[in-house]
Each structure stands twice: as structure tokens, then as C-alpha cells.
Amino acid sequence: MKSAPPETDFLVIGAGIAGLRAAIELAQAGRVVVLAKREVTDSATQLAQGGIAAALSDEDEVSLHLQDTLSAGDGLCNVEAVKILVEEGPERIEELIQWGTEFDHNGTKLAFTREGAHSRNRILHAHGDSTGREILRALYAKAKILKNISVCEFQFSTALRVENGRVCGVFLISDSGIQDEITASAVLLATGGLGQLYRNTTNPSVATGDGVAMAFDAGAEISDMEFVQFHPTALYLKNAPRFLLSEALRGEGAYLRNLEMHRFMPKYHPMAELAPRDVVARAIVHELEVSKAKDPMVYLDLTHLNGEHLKKRFPRIYSTCMQYNIDITSELIPIRPAAHYAMGGVHTDLEGRTSLPALYAAGEVGATGVHGANRLASNSLLEGLVFGARAGQAMREELKHATTKPQKPKQAASSNGPVDAGLEELIGQIQEMMWTDVGIVRSRTGLRRPIHHLENLSSRLAHPRTRRAYEARNIHVASLLVARSALAREESRGAHYRIDYPTHNDAKFLKHSVIRGDSIRFV
Numbered sequence: 001m002k003s004a005p006p007e008t009d010f011l012v013i014g015a016g017i018a019g020l021r022a023a024i025e026l027a028q029a030g031r032v033v034v035l036a037k038r039e040v041t042d043s044a045t046q047l048a049q050g051g052i053a054a055a056l057s058d059e060d061e062v063s064l065h066l067q068d069t070l071s072a073g074d075g076l077c078n079v080e081a082v083k084i085l086v087e088e089g090p091e092r093i094e095e096l097i098q099w100g101t102e103f104d105h106n107g108t109k110l111a112f113t114r115e116g117a118h119s120r121n122r123i124l125h126a127h128g129d130s131t132g133r134e135i136l137r138a139l140y141a142k143a144k145i146l147k148n149i150s151v152c153e154f155q156f157s158t159a160l161r162v163e164n165g166r167v168c169g170v171f172l173i174s175d176s177g178i179q180d181e182i183t184a185s186a187v188l189l190a191t192g193g194l195g196q197l198y199r200n201t202t203n204p205s206v207a208t209g210d211g212v213a214m215a216f217d218a219g220a221e222i223s224d225m226e227f228v229q230f231h232p233t234a235l236y237l238k239n240a241p242r243f244l245l246s247e248a249l250r251g252e253g254a255y256l257r258n259l260e261m262h263r264f265m266p267k268y269h270p271m272a273e274l275a276p277r278d279v280v281a282r283a284i285v286h287e288l289e290v291s292k293a294k295d296p297m298v299y300l301d302l303t304h305l306n307g308e309h310l311k312k313r314f315p316r317i318y319s320t321c322m323q324y325n326i327d328i329t330s331e332l333i334p335i336r337p338a339a340h341y342a343m344g345g346v347h348t349d350l351e352g353r354t355s356l357p358a359l360y361a362a363g364e365v366g367a368t369g370v371h372g373a374n375r376l377a378s379n380s381l382l383e384g385l386v387f388g389a390r391a392g393q394a395m396r397e398e399l400k401h402a403t404t405k406p407q408k409p410k411q412a413a414s415s416n417g418p419v420d421a422g423l424e425e426l427i428g429q430i431q432e433m434m435w436t437d438v439g440i441v442r443s444r445t446g447l448r449r450p451i452h453h454l455e456n457l458s459s460r461l462a463h464p465r466t467r468r469a470y471e472a473r474n475i476h477v478a479s480l481l482v483a484r485s486a487l488a489r490e491e492s493r494g495a496h497y498r499i500d501y502p503t504h505n506d507a508k509f510l511k512h513s514v515i516r517g518d519s520i521r522f523v
């Protein structure tokens with residue numbers, strides 16, 4: 001395992017698609033250190049199944065991808081950011097192919113599939129349902145041959161270092177509790193998402209909202225935190241993780257059935273199973289509520305589809321379900337929704353600049369406004385690629401503008417704090433509260449409860465000594481940001497659904513929420 005050097009030109013926190021793509025860009029200008037919280041493969045990128053969307057097929061057009069993204073975003077997309085995404089996306093993907101990414105083909109042509117709310121088949125996939133893993137493999141291989149890039153695993157960033165108003169590094173804690181610092185001319189947050197705020201999530205265990213919490217604590221603007229996307233179809237089995245069952249399954253024709261075996265989606269939306277994710281997730285919640293079962297669930301049904309095709313097209317899903325004794329070609333899969341993706345995060349411009357000098361953000365942790373109130377399926381890998389590259393290009397300039405020389409870091413110190421016996425229970429309580437009151441359906445009364453509770457927990461979590469305690473603090477900070485933003489947005493839009501304000505209020509809320517410190521405003 002490589003240890004982090006005390007000083008570098010550029011620091012990238014996170015080794016998923018956005019972080020690695022940015023690092024490749026930065027390597028032309030100076031030394032780059034990429035910090036992975038655990039192994040490089042512990043990221044949402046690695047888990048991404050469905051694919052990566054781009055208007056590359058003969059029957060598609062960039063303008064249609066633009067339109068579909070704007071419609072899914074429910075009025076709140078930053079149109080300039082979406083144009084960049086759909087226009088630069090194809091070029092970034094061609095580049096990935098040159099670097100060795102093996103997307104699936106039909107004969108000699110790239111194979112495209114469909115997912116919810118797309119008007120064309122435009123989702124590229126790799127090894128069937130291991131698209132993220134294949135992209136990460138190729139990006140990592142590319143990064144490894146660039147001498148300027150060092151990737152350091154098991155390095156958990158605890159706080160940003162700010163000198164004279166400028167971000168100039170981070171504080172770290174290793175798995176064994178050793179504390180350290182690393183300085184740099186510019187820092188990129190590419191820390192991914194925050195699914196671990198919720199009891200049910202498709203996200204990896206590392207997704208504890210670290211980037212948002214660190215940026216918020218350092219005084220950065222955080223935006224659109226109320227918009228958390230819930231994926232409709234996660235495996236629902238006792239003692240099994242909420243394994244993602246890709247939307248591409250529905251793209252290939254899978255049905256959703258309730259406990260009475262009725263295919264229910266056609267009564268909720270004309271696009272049935274391929275309606276936008278928020279619509280499908282709420283429909284499932286409604287079916288669960290009206291069910292008389294003690295532990296209700298709904299089913300994903302693929303049994304009418306060609307079994308041999310399914311095994312070939314979705315090998316990872318097939319084998320994972322088989323581990324739990326479910327043969328997807330002949331049996332129904334029990335599912336429920338799970339927290340999946342944060343549309344909000346650290347507020348940035350179109351080059352990843354945050355409100356703090358020398359701090360950048362890209363990928364899920366960043367918020368350009370590209371996804372508006374709801375992300376179109378398979379636009380997230382594309383976002384990481386496009387905005388990771390843009391952030392890397394912009395950060396190169398920081399070497400010229402850096403006015404403060406990073407100070408010599410202090411000696412590493414061991415701080416293996418005492419094991420906090422109640423910590424896991426506390427994290428579980430927060431996740432439960434977030435799931436129940438700040439989840440798919442929200443209300444004023446429901447939102448006030450967790451806010452009050454979370455505020456009371458602040459002093460308990462304020463002085464972490466261990467790595468897990470830092471994660472707990474980050475989960476706590478990010479949860480409060482989501483709950484406060486959700487309370488302030490008194491309307492329903494995209495993934496944010498308020499039962500007490502069930503419609504849009506364009507006059508007041510066709511705006512982005514921005515939180516800085518104690519203030520929240522809509523701009």
C-alpha cells in the first residue's frame with residue numbers, strides 16, 4: 001500500500017470515474033496524488049451496472065439526449081451544464097474506447113440499450129451489467145502509466161486545510177488511526193455520494209457524504225441537497241445487501257408486479273415500468289402501503305423474457321441473485337426502492353470551481369445543476385467523465401495563481417481513539433430516521449422530527465477520534481443538510497416529494513437551494 005506524500009501539486013480525493021479522469025488531465029501539469037478511502041475498487045463507479053448514456057447511435061441526436069435530461073430534471077436543470085454534458089459526452093467516450101474500455105457490441109457496432117425516461121436506445125454497457133467496473137479498469141490502467149499520478153489507498157480525508165481563505169490540502173486518518181496532513185496547490189473533491197445516510201441504499205459502504213461534510217465545515221456553498229434519487233429496484237431479502245437491479249432490466253422488458261401479481265405500473269404512468277425513477281419509486285411505495293402484508297414488497301418479473309439472453313446480458317445480476325437462491329430466469333425477484341444518488345452537493349460552476357478558492361468538486365459530490373431535481377438514468381458516469389475532465393483542466397491554472405506556498409506539514413501523529421461502543425447504534429438511528437422521515441415521501445411534521453433530533457446529536461459527534469467516528473460525523477452533517485433543504489422546499493419537484501405540497505410552485509421554487517453555514521436561500 002502506497003502512503004501519501006506530505007506535499008503535491010494537485011490533490012484528488014476519490015478514485016472513481018470523476019477523480020481518475022481529472023487526475024489524467026492534471027498529470028500534464030504537475031504531480032497528482034489521488035486518495036482512495038479504501039481500495040480503488042470501493043466506489044460507486046465500480047458498482048454501476050446499467051451503463052453510460054450518450055447520443056452515439058445512428059438513430060439518436062444530441063438534442064434528444066438534451067431534451068430527455070431536461071424533462072427528467074423537472075424544470076431545474078442548469079441548461080448550460082446539460083449542453084456541455086450531452087455535447088462533450090460522445091468525445092469523452094471515444095477517448096475511453098481509445099484507452100481500452102471494452103463496451104459491448106452487436107456485431108461490429110456498439111450495442112445500446114434503453115432505460116427509464118430515455119426516448120432512444122442510448123445506454124452503452126460493458127460485460128453486460130459491469131459497465132462501471134470496466135470503465136474504472138481502463139481509467140486506472142491509463143492513470144498507472146502516467147508517472148505524475150500516485151494513487152494512495154486507505155487514506156481517509158477528515159477535513160480540508162484552509163490557509164488565508166484558500167484551500168491548500170487535507171488532514172487524513174489511516175485505517176489504523178494515524179493522523180497526517182498533505183498539502184497541495186488545489187484540491188478536487190471526487191468523493192462520490194451519500195447513500196449511507198439511509199437505511200436502504202444501493203451505494204457502497206464508503207458513501208458517507210464525506211465531501212459535502214468537509215466542504216460545508218470549511219464554509220463552502222452546498223446546493224440542492226433535498227434532491228436524493230431513490231432507485232426503484234433494489235433486492236429486498238433479509239440479510240442480503242440492497243443489491244441494485246439495473247433499470248436496464250426494465251429496459252429489456254421486465255415488469256413490476258405487486259403481491260397480488262398485478263402488473264401495476266401502467267395505471268401510474270403512460271411509460272409504465274420505464275417512467276421516471278421518482279414516479280416508479282412512489283408507485284412502489286403506494287403499492288407497499290395498500291398491501292395488507294406484514295412485510296410487504298413488490299416483484300421484478302423477468303420470467304417472460306428469454307432466459308439465455310438474460311444470463312448473457314446480465315451476468316452479474318444473474319449470479320448475485322443465484323447466490324441468494326433466486327433464478328431470475330424463472331423466479332420473481334423481491335424488491336423495494338433504495339437511496340441511490342444525490343443530485344445536490346458542493347455547489348460548483350461549469351469547471352468544477354466551488355465557492356472556496358482552490359477547492360474543486362466533480363462527479364456525484366459536485367452540484368453543477370446538471371441533473372436538476374432528478375437525474376436521467378445513466379447520466380452519472382457521463383457526468384463524472386465530462387465534469388471530471390473539465391475540473392482537471394481548470395485546476396491546472398491554479399498552479400499559476402497559487403499565492404500561498406503550502407506550509408510544511410506537521411508530523412504524523414497516532415490518534416487511535418477509544419472504540420465508541422454506541423457509535424454503530426447511533427449511525428443506525430440516523431439512517432432509520434432519514435429513511436422514514438426524509439425519504440421518498442416527506443412532510444413538514446415528518447421533517448421537523450429528524451432535524452430536531454440531529455441538532456441534539458451535534459455535540460455528541462463533534463469531536464471524532466476514529467475513522468468510523470469521522471464517518472458518523474459526516475453522515476450527521478450531510479443528513480442535516482438534506483433534511484433542512486427538504487423542509488425549506490415547500491413544493492414537490494423531481495425526486496423531492498412533499499405530501500403537504502404535492503405540486504410544483506414555480507413562482508417560489510423554480511430555483512436551486514443553497515446552504516452556507518446557518519443560512520439557506522433559493523437562487
Ligand code: SIN
Pocket residue numbers: 048049050051245246247248341376377378379380
Ligand atoms: C441502473 O443500472 O439502473 C443504474 C444506472 C443509473 O443509476 O444511472
